[in-house]
Amino acid sequence: MEKSDLxxxxxxxxxxxxxxxxxxxxxxxxxxxxxxxxxxxxRIESGRTNPTVYTLFRISQALEVSMSDLxxxxxxx
Amino acid sequence: MEKSDLxxxxxxxxxxxxxxxxxxxxxxxxxxxxxxxxxxxxRIESGRTNPTVYTLFRISQALEVSMSDLxxxxxxx
DNA sequence: TCCATACTTGACATATTTGGCAAGTCAAAT
DNA sequence: ATTTGACTTGCCAAATATGTCAAGTATGGA
Numbered sequence: 057m058e059k060s061d062l063x064x065x066x067x068x069x070x071x072x073x074x075x076x077x078x079x080x081x082x083x084x085x086x087x088x089x090x091x092x093x094x095x096x097x098x099r100i101e102s103g104r105t106n107p108t109v110y111t112l113f114r115i116s117q118a119l120e121v122s123m124s125d126l127x128x129x130x131x132x133x
Numbered sequence: 134m135e136k137s138d139l140x141x142x143x144x145x146x147x148x149x150x151x152x153x154x155x156x157x158x159x160x161x162x163x164x165x166x167x168x169x170x171x172x173x174x175x176r177i178e179s180g181r182t183n184p185t186v187y188t189l190f191r192i193s194q195a196l197e198v199s200m201s202d203l204x205x206x207x208x209x210x
Numbered sequence: 211t212c213c214a215t216a217c218t219t220g221a222c223a224t225a226t227t228t229g230g231c232a233a234g235t236c237a238a239a240t
Numbered sequence: 241a242t243t244t245g246a247c248t249t250g251c252c253a254a255a256t257a258t259g260t261c262a263a264g265t266a267t268g269g270a
Contacts, residue, residue: 094247095228
């Protein structure tokens with residue numbers, strides 16, 4: 057799988073979960089540890105950035121899901 | 134959880150899986166896509182670096198496990 | 211002891227993430 | 241038509257991941 061496809065899948069998954077919890081990007085950001093703003097969330101959700109594990113971790117905490125949930129991806133082999 | 138603790142957990146998990154498959158760091162590296170060498174694996178396994186999703190993905194492929202397996206961590210709350 | 215293998219560590223250049231702000235788009239409501 | 245809310249995009253600086261090589265450590269075997 058290509059890098060860009062992976063990032064799109066991860067981003068889509070994050071967005072899905074966020075929306076399923078009816079959170080806006082802002083809501084996510086205010087729940088996250090440390091400094092971050094919606095710019096970064098937007099970039100991650102659209103797959104334009106390759107987030108680090110720690111960033112994923114903070115997102116998963118704010119969404120109240122496990123990190124595994126965030127990258128539980130159908131690997132299109 | 135602290136960033137450094139997270140990174141140590143992830144690194145430990147990767148090392149565990151690699152060793153369970155009786156692979157040396159070199160074996161992992163040669164199976165991975167793109168350029169990488171054992172230096173980076175060492176840094177990731179020891180938690181001194183905060184790997185990106187794509188790097189985790191390439192490691193998971195080379196180890197023939199899912200990415201979820203790599204970050205399936207007991208979250209110490 | 212000497213050597214080979216495995217891994218760690220330091221230093222370095224390059225690429226990219228992160229964090230921040232400002233401006234732009236877009237849809238819905240007033 | 242204007243405003244409001246949600247999100248995107250461009251740009252910037254700072255921090256850091258990546259990739260590479262060289263040197264160092266540790267272990268076990270010949």
